[in-house]
Amino acid sequence: xxxxxxxxxxxxxxxxxxxxxxxxxxxxxxxxxxxxxxxxxxxxxxxxxxxxxxxxxxxxxxxxxxxxxxxxxxxxxxxxxxxxxxxxxxxxxxxxxxxxxxxxxxxxxxxxxxxxxxxxxxxxxxxxxxxxxxxxxxxxxxxxxxxxxxxxxxxxxxxxxxxxxxxxxxxxxxxxxxxxxxxxxxxxxxxxxxxxxxxxxxxxxxxxxxxxxxxxxxxxxxxxxxxxxxxxxxxxxxxxxxxxxxxxxxxxxxxxxxxxxxxxxxxxxxxxxxxxxxxxxxxxxxxxxxxxxxxxxxxxxxxxxxxxxxxxxxxxxxxxxxxxxxxxxxxxxxxxxxxxxxxxxxxxxxxxxxxxx
Numbered sequence: 633x634x635x636x637x638x639x640x641x642x643x644x645x646x647x648x649x650x651x652x653x654x655x656x657x658x659x660x661x662x663x664x665x666x667x668x669x670x671x672x673x674x675x676x677x678x679x680x681x682x683x684x685x686x687x688x689x690x691x692x693x694x695x696x697x698x699x700x701x702x703x704x705x706x707x708x709x710x711x712x713x714x715x716x717x718x719x720x721x722x723x724x725x726x727x728x729x730x731x732x733x734x735x736x737x738x739x740x741x742x743x744x745x746x747x748x749x750x751x752x753x754x755x756x757x758x759x760x761x762x763x764x765x766x767x768x769x770x771x772x773x774x775x776x777x778x779x780x781x782x783x784x785x786x787x788x789x790x791x792x793x794x795x796x797x798x799x800x801x802x803x804x805x806x807x808x809x810x811x812x813x814x815x816x817x818x819x820x821x822x823x824x825x826x827x828x829x830x831x832x833x834x835x836x837x838x839x840x841x842x843x844x845x846x847x848x849x850x851x852x853x854x855x856x857x858x859x860x861x862x863x864x865x866x867x868x869x870x871x872x873x874x875x876x877x878x879x880x881x882x883x884x885x886x887x888x889x890x891x892x893x894x895x896x897x898x899x900x901x902x903x904x905x906x907x908x909x910x911x912x913x914x915x916x917x918x919x920x921x922x923x924x925x926x927x928x929x930x931x932x933x934x935x936x937x938x939x940x941x942x943x944x945x946x947x948x949x950x951x952x953x954x955x956x957x958x959x960x961x962x963x964x965x966x967x968x969x970x971x972x973x974x975x976x977x978x979x980x981x982x983x984x985x986x987x988x989x
Contacts, residue, residue, distance in 0.1 A: 648791040652728055656786035659721040663779045664951055666718050669711045670775060671947035674831050675940035678704030679768065685757040688712070715753060722749045725785070738788050741781065748778045765832045772828035776821060779951055780958040787962050792911070796966040803969035805905045809912075810964040812901060816894040817957030823891060824950050826884045830877075831943070836870045838877040842934040845882060853878050888930060895923045898960075909967070915960050922953050 673679050681704030682688050688696040688709055693716070701709055726742035733739050755771040758764070787793055830838070845851040846861060853875035862872045899916040906912055929946040936942045 647734060648794060649732055649789065652732060653786065653789040653791075655721075655728065656725055656782065656789050659718070659725050660779065660782040660786050660955075662714070662718050662721055663775075663782055664948065664955075666711070666714045667775050667779060667951050668944060668948045669707070669714050670772070671944035672940060673707050673711050674768070674772075674834075675938070675943045675947075676704060676707055677834055678707050680760060680763070681705045681708040682712070683760065685760045712756075715756065719749045719753060722746055722782075729785070729789075733789075735788075738785065741785050741788070745778070745781055745785065748774065748781060752778060765834070768832040769825070769828045772832065773821075773825050776824050776951055776954055780821075780954055783955045783958050784962055787959055793962075793966065796963065797968075799909065799967050801906065801909075801967050801969060806964075806967065806969070809898065809901045809906055810961075812894060812898045813957065813960045813964050816891060816898060817954065817961050819887060819891050819894060820950070820954050820957050823884065823887050824947075824954060826880065826887065827947065827950065830880055830884065831947075833877070835873075835877070836865075837934060837938055838873045838881045840934065840937070842885075842931050845878070845885075851878050851882065888927065892923055892927065895919050909963075911963060912960065915956060915963070919953070919956050919960065922949065922956060925949055926953055 684690065686693060689700070691697070693709075693712055696709060722745050726746045729739050729742035733742075752771065752774050755767055755774065759767045759771055839845045839851065841847065843849075846857075851857075858873070858875060865872060899920050902909070902912045902916045926946070926949045929942060929949055933939070933943050933946050
């Protein structure tokens with residue numbers, strides 16, 4: 633892109649609130665920890681270890697005796713406590729944003745975060761009281777979206793975000809980078825939704841081998857093939873499978889391959905056409921590293937027959953990949969278009985004002 637992209641010097645904006653930004657990141661990290669906790673609950677199949685809500689075996693949730701935190705109860709009860717802590721942090725974050733932020737859109741994101749965390753808590757409770765797997769899927773998907781929202785808030789409160797007002801890009805070369813970033817991030821979210829759909833069926837793996845599927849690259853799901861597969865599974869005390877469940881897992885595999893190609897393509901495009909934007913270069917490399925880790929964990933999940941710790945790590949890594957995708961998209965959309973022949977691409981932050989901040 634030549635001169636059409638320039639990184640501005642690091643200058644601390646007078647509107648930057650260091651402690652607000654740190655608190656936003658703490659809230660985001662706590663949410664990631666909450667997703668890990670929820671993933672462990674699902675992996676161990678203990679979501680109903682505590683049968684009531686919002687109480688815990690009739691106790692006030694916060695007064696439930698520690699001596700009774702045993703077995704599956706420990707995982708489900710601590711998940712509820714962590715969720716309560718995240719809700720509390722989110723409310724504080726929203727109030728802090730409302731009092732100290734000069735950008736209305738950032739303040740509104742804080743309010744949306746509060747509404748989201750309340751809805752998330754209600755969905756978690758309804759999953760227990762209504763015994764609906766569909767609610768569990770929605771609960772898992774909203775958790776990932778909520779994390780993405782908090783990452784945007786955390787990014788928006790950084791001094792780095794303010795400084796991006798001085799970075800410009802040739803729209804003809806940068807547009808493909810933006811589109812690949814957005815499409816890849818959406819694909820990752822869809823992939824997480826597919827994973828949640830499989831996990832919340834609370835059944836054994838539909839396909840037990842990898843990289844093949846029931847011994848073939850394209851599984852046979854005819855009636856005769858399914859009868860043989862289920863007879864083999866019955867002999868090993870495994871739950872029966874349907875063609876839908878097999879193809880759901882195959883869709884998860886196919887989309888993983890598409891995401892892998894997309895992340896590699898994004899990394900290539902950034903290093904070729906946006907090499908002067910250091911932040912995107914670094915994030916693209918980290919995204920590639922995370923992709924390799926996630927593919928490894930996905931294969932390991934199958935090879936370990938869905939071991940709880942491996943499956944939960946797979947969920948957590950997916951959340952981190954989504955967070956990176958959201959961060960990359962936010963940066964891409966923050967960078968402003970410039971005329972390809974423009975000589976100067978930097979303006980002082982103070983001259984930009986707060987209208988576009």
